[in-house]
Amino acid sequence: MQEPIPNLPESAYPKIVVIGAGFAGLKLARILKNKAFQVILLDKNNYHQFQPLFYQVATAGLEPSAISFPLRKIFHNTPNVTFRLAEAKKIDQNQNRLYTNIGYLDYDYLVMAMGADTNYFGLLNIMENSIPMKSVSEALFIRNKIISNYERAINITDLEERKALMNVVIVGGGPTGVELAGAMAELRNEVFPKDYPQLNFKNMKVVLMEAGDRLLPGMSPTSGEKAREYLENLKVEVMLKTAVEDYDGLNVIINGETVVKTQTLLWAAGIKPNGIEGLTDQQTFKNGRLLVDEYNKLAGTENIYALGDLCLQMTEAFPKGHPQVAQVALQQAKNLGNNLIIQAKGGNPRPFTYKDLGSMATVGRRLAVVELPFIKFQGMLAWLTWLFVHLMAILGVKNRIFIFLDWAWNYLSFDPSLRLLIRPTYVKPKDREKLVEESKK
DSSP: OOOBOTTOOOOSSOEEEEEOOSHHHHHHHHHHTTSSSEEEEEESSSEEEOGGGHHHHHTTSSOGGGGEEEHHHHTTTOTTEEEEEOOEEEEETTTTEEEETTEEEEOSEEEEOOOEEEOOTTOHHHHHHSBOOSSHHHHHHHHHHHHHHHHHHTTOOOHHHHHHHHOEEEEOOSHHHHHHHHHHHHIIIIIHHHHOTTSOGGGOOEEEEOSSSSSOTTSOHHHHHHHHHHHHHTTOEEEOSOOOOEEOSSEEEETTEEEEEOSOEEEOSOEEEOOOBTOOGGGBOTTSOEEBOTTOBBTTOSSEEEOGGGEEOOOSSOTTOOOSSHHHHHHHHHHHHHHHHHHHTTOOOOOOOOOOOOEEEEOSTTOEEEEETTEEEESHHHHHHHHHHHHHHSSSHHHHHHHHHHHHHHHHHOOOSOOOOOOOOOOOHHHHHHHHHHHHO
């Protein structure tokens, strides 16, 4: 029998449990801080991750700590918000109880903001052999993988084996795939030849594969075509209408044939909502997203809400639901937070209305595409706009300063200094005992 989570503060205020400290969960908790609620924020990490810049960690442009921010620090001197490092396991809707890996807790309101994970579309070999990029740790793993491959390649004489180590294939032509492909191409063109002068980087392919007929499907065709032009100028091989069927760790299979050999396939082709036990079929859509009303209230409930990538809110303007982007999550969280405050005062909640603030993607140094509600533009100005928007969105003044300095140095020198191969060393118990004995001598 599971015990309740210990050491939670007592409170006479309504208890709001928020699962997930991504864009939506963190925004909601910050809106409710110092308000007449007891907020329990749960996440499997003790830090907030700024997902739009994962690709810069993966390509050695930024330190992981620059895009991560400790959750406990955010809520210093905020007695009504409590953070716990925990994984949510199951909801008991009848008892208003949430079970986690550290115990259970009861709630007055439950807010699910667990976000989404990588979608492999049932391709088991790809799930096993490719590398996703949905967390800081995965981005860091990509960085280590790529650098490790080049350190190995320099010691290999067989040309085909060396090419397979050097090639990088990216699957998915959305913003993540486009930005990752551009950054990898610039490393290949400008940086790695100085690190590894013995390797011929003309043999290295950077390939971007997209199953659709254009890049950046969430933006206009003009932006997608411009992004393709920028990537091809960087000598990225862009393959449209190309659905990857299989990948065994070396061979990328399309239409039953190997089109390229690589030991590094980066999967950015889709997302699926993170699930949890205790939901009914009537509350879940066929793609796994949770059905909510115009107030983000879960179907068939009065005190459970879902936000961001996790939920499906079908409206006249968005009959298939809102796009799974950060702005939707932030705006839904703000609306829900304000509604909870209004309802506590006896007022009526306001339905959620999404305001599209625009989309953007960078395609390397000095190149980007930006679409705002009133204007579309590309090139250097778009790149500067992208830099400013993302810099302002980062939590913490220190993080902004570090990122600005990193970006300034990388722009002026084009020589990122974070190409470090950092691998944890595991000492087996027997070896550990041996080391202890030797240290005593």
